[in-house]
Amino acid sequence: MPTDAMINLYDLSLPELTTLLAEWGQPAYRARQVWEWLYRHYAGSFDEMSTLPGTLRERLARETTLVIGEVALSQNSSDGQTKKVLFQLPDGQYIETVLMRYEKRRTLCISTQAGCAMGCVFCATGQMGFMRHLSVAEIVGQVMHFARELAAEDQHVTNIVMMGMGEPLHNYDNTLAAVDRLTDATGFNLGARKITISTVGLIPAIRRYADEQRQTPLAVSLHAATDEERGRLLPVNRRWPLAELMEACRYYVAKTGRRMTFEWALIAEENDTEEQAHKLGELLRGMLGHVNLIPLNPTAGYGGKPSSPEQVARFQEVLSSYGVTSTVRVRRGIDIQAGCGQLRDRHLNDAGRAA
Numbered sequence: 001m002p003t004d005a006m007i008n009l010y011d012l013s014l015p016e017l018t019t020l021l022a023e024w025g026q027p028a029y030r031a032r033q034v035w036e037w038l039y040r041h042y043a044g045s046f047d048e049m050s051t052l053p054g055t056l057r058e059r060l061a062r063e064t065t066l067v068i069g070e071v072a073l074s075q076n077s078s079d080g081q082t083k084k085v086l087f088q089l090p091d092g093q094y095i096e097t098v099l100m101r102y103e104k105r106r107t108l109c110i111s112t113q114a115g116c117a118m119g120c121v122f123c124a125t126g127q128m129g130f131m132r133h134l135s136v137a138e139i140v141g142q143v144m145h146f147a148r149e150l151a152a153e154d155q156h157v158t159n160i161v162m163m164g165m166g167e168p169l170h171n172y173d174n175t176l177a178a179v180d181r182l183t184d185a186t187g188f189n190l191g192a193r194k195i196t197i198s199t200v201g202l203i204p205a206i207r208r209y210a211d212e213q214r215q216t217p218l219a220v221s222l223h224a225a226t227d228e229e230r231g232r233l234l235p236v237n238r239r240w241p242l243a244e245l246m247e248a249c250r251y252y253v254a255k256t257g258r259r260m261t262f263e264w265a266l267i268a269e270e271n272d273t274e275e276q277a278h279k280l281g282e283l284l285r286g287m288l289g290h291v292n293l294i295p296l297n298p299t300a301g302y303g304g305k306p307s308s309p310e311q312v313a314r315f316q317e318v319l320s321s322y323g324v325t326s327t328v329r330v331r332r333g334i335d336i337q338a339g340c341g342q343l344r345d346r347h348l349n350d351a352g353r354a355a
């Protein structure tokens with residue numbers, strides 16, 4: 001287990017790594033060598049860094065780390081296509097990362113915070129409350145863990161979605177620094193368009209994101225099309241209501257020319273009604289946007305149920321009558337509690353029972 005006192009090398013930019021190694025009396029080219037071991041070869045240990053002198057490897061092993069913590073639990077779905085890992089961080093916090101294998105893609109769903117402050121009623125992470133922000137290394141390190149595993153099978157991480165635990169735009173600086181790191185052409189070199197950031201709708205952060213002309217796609221978790229309904233499901237709506245949110249979304253589309261995705265977890269007889277569908281159609285009519293409809297993944301702390309396939313189809317029909325396109329997404333890995341936050345809950349409950 002790494003300790004809090006150790007430097008996680010994935011926290012450092014190339015200039016910072018260069019400074020550290022210069023302080024250790026190393027020649028300038030060493031930083032680039034280490035960088036390539038980190039981001040090109042996905043080294044899992046310092047022993048693998050065969051181009052470095054033994055004394056440097058020993059010092060790195062003593063004072064720095066390459067991993068974010070310990071794997072507390074790891075689970076494969078019954079079809080073997082989805083794998084979920086629960087990491088325990090050095091301070092005892094837990095975070096979850098999920099690998100989803102599709103025909104051509106290897107998509108990772110990563111966490112940006114331990115817990116979440118936004119309190120969405122149907123979300124397992126929201127139900128546990130906020131613990132802390134993740135560091136850059138803790139965000140990047142989740143990707144590197146799976147990059148190593150996939151490399152052993154001659155495969156790569158092809159896509160990332162920031163849809164694990166936490167609200168990415170609440171941890172803006174570290175999340176976007178992690179994006180910059182993962183897309184760095186001298187390092188991991190993932191295309192910016194391959195990383196999707198999902199937000200509950202923090203308006204000032206959406207505007208900042210638009211102003212920075214970010215290339216990473218943005219998804220907004222809408223889930224309801226009236227303030228009354230949205231305020232019930234997403235407490236954040238009471239601070240930043242729908243009209244202002246939609247204004248920020250239009251600002252983003254105008255600034256970046258990019259399509260916006262809206263997430264909608266369909267909950268039976270809650271937000272899957274024809275009335276909500278019509279309101280959503282009115283809200284998005286004529287906008288450069290797309291709706292992802294996801295039947296609710298039931299969680300321990302919320303009584304709602306997923307919508308029936310018939311209701312999902314009716315909802316979609318109403319949307320299309322407004323010219324609003326939508327896709328129904330199936331939650332992967334339901335049998336391994338792959339919805340965000342659910343594996344931690346199970347782990348802690350099991351541990352509680354064992355004690």
Ligand code: SAH
Binds near residue numbers: 123264295
């Ligand atoms: N905090 C960000 C990203 C993490 S949640 C956000 O809220 O957008 C990723 C997505 O999963 C969000 O759209 C969220 O609303 C959705 N989600 C959370 N719990 C869910 C559940 N139980 N069933 C279906 N979708 C859920």
Ligand code: SF4
Binds near residue numbers: 127166
């Ligand atoms: Fe946080 Fe997103 Fe869950 Fe809401 S849905 S509580 S914003 S992680």
